[in-house]
Amino acid sequence: xxxxxxxxxxxxxxxxxxxxxxxxxxxxxxxxxxxxxxxxxxxxxxxxxxxxxxxxxxxxxxxxxxxxxxxxxxxxxxxxxxxxxxxxxxxxxxxxxxxxxxxxxxxxxxxxxxxxxxxxxxxxxxxxxxxxxxxxxxxxxxxxxxxxxxxxxxxxxxxxxxxxxxxxxxxxxxxxxxxxxxxxxxxxxxxxxxxxxxxxxxxxxxxxxxxxxxxxxxxxxxxxxxxxxxxxxxxxxxxxxxxxxxxxxxxxxxxxxxxxxxxxxxxxxxxxxxxxxxxxxxxxxxxxxxxxxxxxxxxxxxxxxxxxxxxxxxxxxxxxxxxxxxxxxxxxxxxxxxxxxxxxxxxxxxxxxxxxxxxxxxxxxxxxxxxxxxxxxxxxxxxxxxxxxxxxxxxxxxxxxxxxxxxxxxxxxxxxxxxxxxxxxxxxxxxxxxxxxxxxxxxxxxxxxxxxxxxxxxxxxxxxxxxxxxxxxxxxxxxxxxxxxxxxxxxxxxxxxxxxxxxxxxxxxx
Amino acid sequence: xxxxxxxxxxxxxxxxxxxxxxxxxxxxxxxxxxxxxxxxxxxxxxxxxxxxxxxxxxxxxxxxxxxxxxxxxxxxxxxxxxxxxxxxxxxxxxxxxxxxxxxxxxxxxxxxxxxxxxxxxxxxxxxxxxxxxxxxxxxxxxxxxxxxxxxxxxxxxxxxxxxxxxxxxxxxxxxxxxxxxxxxxxxxxxxxxxxxxxxxxxxxxxxxxxxxxxxxxxxxxxxxxxxxxxxxxxxxxxxxxxxxxxxxxxxxxxxxxxxxxxxxxxxxxxxxxxxxxxxxxxxxxxxxxxxxxxxxxxxxxxxxxxxxxxxxxxxxxxxxxxxxxxxxxxxxxxxxxxxxxxxxxxxxxxxxxxxxxxxxxxxxxxxxxxxxxxxxxxxxxxxxxxxxxxxxxxxxxxxx
Numbered sequence: 006x007x008x009x010x011x012x013x014x015x016x017x018x019x020x021x022x023x024x025x026x027x028x029x030x031x032x033x034x035x036x037x038x039x040x041x042x043x044x045x046x047x048x049x050x051x052x053x054x055x056x057x058x059x060x061x062x063x064x065x066x067x068x069x070x071x072x073x074x075x076x077x078x079x080x081x082x083x084x085x086x087x088x089x090x091x092x093x094x095x096x097x098x099x100x101x102x103x104x105x106x107x108x109x110x111x112x113x114x115x116x117x118x119x120x121x122x123x124x125x126x127x128x129x130x131x132x133x134x135x136x137x138x139x140x141x142x143x144x145x146x147x148x149x150x151x152x153x154x155x156x157x158x159x160x161x162x163x164x165x166x167x168x169x170x171x172x173x174x175x176x177x178x179x180x181x182x183x184x185x186x187x188x189x190x191x192x193x194x195x196x197x198x199x200x201x202x203x204x205x206x207x208x209x210x211x212x213x214x215x216x217x218x219x220x221x222x223x224x225x226x227x228x229x230x231x232x233x234x235x236x237x238x239x240x241x242x243x244x245x246x247x248x249x250x251x252x253x254x255x256x257x258x259x260x261x262x263x264x265x266x267x268x269x270x271x272x273x274x275x276x277x278x279x280x281x282x283x284x285x286x287x288x289x290x291x292x293x294x295x296x297x298x299x300x301x302x303x304x305x306x307x308x309x310x311x312x313x314x315x316x317x318x319x320x321x322x323x324x325x326x327x328x329x330x331x332x333x334x335x336x337x338x339x340x341x342x343x344x345x346x347x348x349x350x351x352x353x354x355x356x357x358x359x360x361x362x363x364x365x366x367x368x369x370x371x372x373x374x375x376x377x378x379x380x381x382x383x384x385x386x387x388x389x390x391x392x393x394x395x396x397x398x399x400x401x402x403x404x405x406x407x408x409x410x411x412x413x414x415x416x417x418x419x420x421x422x423x424x425x426x427x428x429x430x431x432x433x434x435x436x437x438x439x440x441x442x443x444x445x446x447x448x449x450x451x452x453x454x455x456x457x458x459x460x461x462x463x464x465x466x467x468x469x470x471x472x473x474x475x476x477x478x479x480x481x482x483x484x485x486x487x488x489x490x491x492x493x494x495x496x497x498x499x500x501x502x503x504x505x506x507x508x509x510x511x512x513x514x515x
Numbered sequence: 516x517x518x519x520x521x522x523x524x525x526x527x528x529x530x531x532x533x534x535x536x537x538x539x540x541x542x543x544x545x546x547x548x549x550x551x552x553x554x555x556x557x558x559x560x561x562x563x564x565x566x567x568x569x570x571x572x573x574x575x576x577x578x579x580x581x582x583x584x585x586x587x588x589x590x591x592x593x594x595x596x597x598x599x600x601x602x603x604x605x606x607x608x609x610x611x612x613x614x615x616x617x618x619x620x621x622x623x624x625x626x627x628x629x630x631x632x633x634x635x636x637x638x639x640x641x642x643x644x645x646x647x648x649x650x651x652x653x654x655x656x657x658x659x660x661x662x663x664x665x666x667x668x669x670x671x672x673x674x675x676x677x678x679x680x681x682x683x684x685x686x687x688x689x690x691x692x693x694x695x696x697x698x699x700x701x702x703x704x705x706x707x708x709x710x711x712x713x714x715x716x717x718x719x720x721x722x723x724x725x726x727x728x729x730x731x732x733x734x735x736x737x738x739x740x741x742x743x744x745x746x747x748x749x750x751x752x753x754x755x756x757x758x759x760x761x762x763x764x765x766x767x768x769x770x771x772x773x774x775x776x777x778x779x780x781x782x783x784x785x786x787x788x789x790x791x792x793x794x795x796x797x798x799x800x801x802x803x804x805x806x807x808x809x810x811x812x813x814x815x816x817x818x819x820x821x822x823x824x825x826x827x828x829x830x831x832x833x834x835x836x837x838x839x840x841x842x843x844x845x846x847x848x849x850x851x852x853x854x855x856x857x858x859x860x861x862x863x864x865x866x867x868x869x870x871x872x873x874x875x876x877x878x879x880x881x882x883x884x885x886x887x888x889x890x891x892x893x894x895x896x897x898x899x900x901x902x903x904x905x906x907x908x909x910x911x912x913x914x915x
Contacts, residue, residue, distance in 0.1 A: 315780060336782030345780065353780040358773040363766070367781040376763045383760070 010073060012037040012201040013058075013089075013170050019066035020053050024412075025440055027053040029225040030067065035170065040192060040202045042212040042233075044245060045222035051205055054222070055172050059091050060084040071170075090163025091172045096155050100148035104141050104158050105130040108165050133161055138194050153184035160191070164200075171195065172203040177211055178302070189215045207245075207300050209238040209506040221245055242502025256454055261478065262291035265462035266312070266343075266431040271321035273307040281307035283486035284321070289431060289462040294453065296477030296494065297466045300505050304486035305466050306348070309435050312464075313345045314338035326430050339368055344429030346420055348436035348466070350413075354420040357409040361399070362390040364408050365423045397422040398448065414445030421449060431462040438472060450476060470501055544835050544842065548849065551882035558878055564867050569875075572866040576856035577601050597855060599734045599741040603811060605851030607632070609748040610803035611829025612847050613755050614670075614796040616838040618684075620759060621792040622772040627673055627688025629826025630695035631797040634669045635662035635804025637699055640815045641709060643723030643808060651726035658727055659747075659805045666801015667794040669695065674793030678786030684793065692826070699820040711814075719816040729810045744806035749844075751799060756840040758795075768792055800826060828854075831884050853879060 013035040020028040028050045035041050043051045056062045058069065060078040068075050071087055078084050084091075098107050105126040114125040130143035139157045147155060156176060163171055173192075177185040192202055192215060206212055212219055213233050221228040221244040228244050266289040273282035281304040289295045299305055310316035312323055314335040323331045325341045333341070347353035355364050366386040369375050375385050387404040394404065397418045401411045408416060417437065424432060434453060438446040453476060457463055467473050473480050474494045482490040482504040490504035556566035578598025580586055586594065611628045618625035642658040649657065673691060676682040702709040704718045711721050734740025759765040770778040771788045779785050803825065808815065832850055836842030857876040867875075 313780070334782070334784075335780055336784070339782045347780060352774075352776050354777065356770050356774045356777050359770065363770075367770070367777070370766050371763055379763050381761060381763045381766055 010037065011035060011070075012072065013203075014070040015054070015058065015067065016070065017067035018054060018057055018064050018069075020050075020057055020062055021065050026225050028057065028064070031222070031225075031227045033220055033227070034230075035201050035203060036217075037201055038196045038199055039217045040196055040204055040215055042204045042206055042216035042219045043222065044206065044209075044212060044219050044241065049222040050225040051222050052174070055091065055174065055203070055205065058084065058089060058172065085166050085168075088167055088169040089172070090166060090168025090170070092156065092159045092163060092174065092176060094174045094176075094178060096159055098147045098155060098158060098162075100146070102147060103143065104145050104147060104150075104161075105143040107147055107158060108133075108162050110162075112166070129165070130161070133165055137161070137164060137191070137198070139191055153180055153187065156180070156188070157191070164195075169199065170201050170203070172205070174205045175207075176204070177206070177208065185211065207302075207506070209241050212241065213238065238506060239499055239503055242506050243499055245502065245506075256476070257458065259292050259458055259478070261293035262460065264288040264290045265326050266464060267322070267324040268308075268312070269322040269324065271308070271311060271323065272319040273304070273311045273316060274319050275304075275307050280319070281486050282311065282318070285483075285486070285488055287481060287488060289464050291462050292457055292460045293478050294457050294463045294465055294476050296473035296480040297464065297483055298470055298473045298480055298501060298505060299468075299483035301468055303483050305435070305483060307486075308483070309345070309348070309433055309466060312338070312433055313343055339427070342430030344424040344427055344432040346417075346424050346432070346434045346437050348439065350416055350420050355408045355416060358407060360405045360407050361394060361402055361411075361419055362386040362404040364419055365390040365393055365426075367423060368427055393422045393426055394419075397452075414441045417441055417445060417449065421452060425452070425456060429461070431464065432456065433464050433466070435466045436468065437465070438467075438469070470498060470505075474501070541842075544837060544846070547835065547883055547886040550886055551879050554882055555875060555879045558875065559867070562868070562871060569867045573853075573856035573872075576858070577852035578855070579852065596734070596738070600739070600858075601848075601852045601855040602741050602745055603739065603851075604854050605847050606742075606745045606748045606810070607803035607807050607825050608828055608832050608847035608851050609843060610751055610799045610806070611826050612832030612836060612843040613751060613829075614800040614803075614826075615829050615833035616836065616843050617755060617759070617768075617799065618792055618796045619833060619838045620772050621768045621788060622775065623674075623677070623789065623792060624685050625670070625673075625688055625793065625796045626685055626830065627670060627691050627793075627797070627826075628800045628829040629824070630688065630692035631666040631669045631800035632804045632826040632829075633692075633695040633699055633820060633823065634797075635666040635801030636808050636812075636815050636819075637702060637709070637804075638662045638665040638801070639805035639808040640720045640723060643727040643813075644721035647724050647726075649726070654724065654727045655729065655809060658723075658809060659802065662801045662805030662808075663798045664801070666804065667798040669801070670797020671790055671794040674790035677793075678789045684789075696820055699815070700817050703815055703817050703820070717816070718818075720814050722814045723809065727809055728813065729806070739811050742806075742810035744810040747802070747806060751802065752840045752844055755799075755843075764788075764791065800829070803829075828880070831880055835883055850880070 011034045015031060015033040017030045017032060018028050019026070019030050031050070031054060033043075033054065043054070045051045053062065057064050058078065060080045060083055063079060069078060070076070076087060078087065078089075099110065102110075105123065108130050109126040114122040114129075116122045127143040130141065133139070134141050134143075139161050141154060141157050141161060147158065150158070160171070176188060180188060192204075196202060204212070204216055213236065216233050218230055218232050219236065219241065220230040221241065223245065231244075268285050268287045271282055271285045272280060275281035283304070285308060287295065297305065297308075307316060311318045314333050314337060317332045321331070322329055325338075325343060328341060330338060330341045351357060356367070359367075362383065363370075363386060366375065366389060369389065370381055370386065375381070375389065390404045399411070399415050399418045399422070401415050408419065411419070421437070437449050437453070441449070450472070453463060453465070457478075465473065465476055477494045480492045480494045480496070480501075481488050482492065482501065484505060484507055492500060492504070552570070556570070559566045559569045574580065575590075575594070576597055578594045578596070578601050581591065581594035581598045611632055614628045614631060615625050639658050639662040642661040643654070646654055646657065669691060673684050673687040676687045677684050701707055703720045704710065705716070707718070709720050711717065711719050713721070729742040729744050731740035731742050759768065767778065767783045767788050768791075770781070770783055771785050775785050807825075812819070828850055832843060832846045835849070836844070836846030853876050857872040
């Protein structure tokens, strides 16, 4: 039963990364013995908030209170010492070691001789396993365990270190439905012992199932904290995607032409070997912006990678302008007319140590007009880039400025300039305005609409529902790798929200 | 979809190292050298020598005093010989330095310069001692090409392993080094397939044909004068620079070196560039081997293989020279001078114990390589300082 004094309190936590405010004066309160869900999309700030709690980041403002006392947490070691345990999405276990060895890692019991005392470690493991009802075998090697069992080991390890506050980051992402239910049973048992739990998720049905209260974050700010009793998926969805400042875009009517991009029953496997895209059919016609809405990690990245050649699909077809280009590499996709504004401009969009001329010429450098007999003159690249920098109003540098010196908005304009000037048949715009200021956002939006009017086919993949709704001619919603809705962009946020979070289907990742 | 914020590029140790390895700059190398000499001087002091006199003697040993117009005629003759020696060592160092620098620019760590160099010497001595009736110029060209191809193939193996199986080039190149060493011991050992036909009791190769020797342009050919290979090495510096900065391939190599993911997304084949870069590096090192064999060694003995370290010195050369063409040039000159200046032949035993002199070189070399990371050490210590300051007052009652 939730007690009265809060086990953990975050007051006014603010965290900035450069000009981006990841957490904006967030208040969060965790009562003793409760399960409190933290809801929001990636970019909402929940990961950052928990990293602050765990000592991986230092807050720029605000304070942390444990049991009523203010504390300074400057490293995970301190967090662990204070009784805060974190179970990450990506397990931090040593595969070749046994469960018992993993459990005592860092705090190994020693025999009087100084040698490691494995017997005690194994005994402690069994003790804890029984005490908390988490079935694990002390002598089993972690690499031989299934994912559900590995997660139990992670939880056990946190408890072994004396965690009274347990933070679980998207714990059901890798579990089957049955394993998720087992986990929930364990969590409820833990709270009866007085452990308080923070449960990070974006799956509404689970949150309603397991949590006592929910705090919703959006764009770094806390929106609200509500009890799950009386809440519905719809009400939570509204909080999550909510009403933002509407950036109105002038969008004249336009008649689309023939389909330029077709995906037929596309299936793509992700890095973990799990199906990320499960039979997607979609079409983007010339002169049309198709928006793909969805909560993060529902297969969008893998879908984009399949279209741009960065990942080979398991089955299905990718057809560009009538040509089947399924499974071809990035070079062939680019040559086939696929443009890609990457969602992570630092990782995939730009070479930050290159100057603007080189970045803008990242595809063109090998074209006959720019390089002959293998020779590539910087002057040619610079001349090409100069005009583009002007046209796209890139500020903060000249053709010989390093890309790293530019602001995010101007960096993105370079990427957009490069991709559009290559005259692609279909343009994949993934999160094109992420991290940009209002002026840059407006510019990119206007540019996308202009390209649409010129007859380009554009697939807009975004986590910002407002962006989808204001730019798209048609809006699709992806959930767990499938297209679950084809909505008119003017449909209500609630309708979108429900589709984006499973539409009441109540399924857990299988 | 990552939520990594725009301006959050943390100053991590690894991040700084990678920027360092691909950058230029002259201040840090200068400070590194000065600091290395300072500590070397302390070592000299500790062994009972006089650091200033020792360093002056080393300097005279390098032959750089040849440039001073005020030295005596007698000294000038010795200085001339010394300078030729220095440049003789600088020649292969430029190339083995390039062999490492080029790889670094692509984000690869080529430790295999030694093996690639050796393979070059084997092919050079084989081709150079065969084809006796070939006209001189043709013979030299054929031999050099053979050595380059051999070195390139040796490097390409590691590149291929990385591109296809993801094998880390540090491991594979080190292993290939050893394979090259023992192959040579076999080839030129007693009874080995390439062992001398005339000198059957010594594990040495045949001598190269007179016509295959590189012409000496300064000094007496009989006294190991300076051969034209120096110009070939200088030309290689130019090729390195042009390749990296004025060609399509160089563009791709640099892109892959800075950001393989973005390069891949832009349609550049990362694997193909790895193979190509390692091949080019092997070519440089193999070329070094051929210039040494054709320029002054004229034969390969198993003893030479065992004590050879030009390939490894190339790593220090590249690190100090910060992987640029000019940097490698001056760095190679520096190390060439160091090796020559401290050699037993050149150092006045009255000033410094000759047996220790060679080790002094080793110490300074090692210090230079160690201090290459000085840049990162400074960052680390600075962050440590601010951490200590912040953590000064831990909360009461909390076990640390």
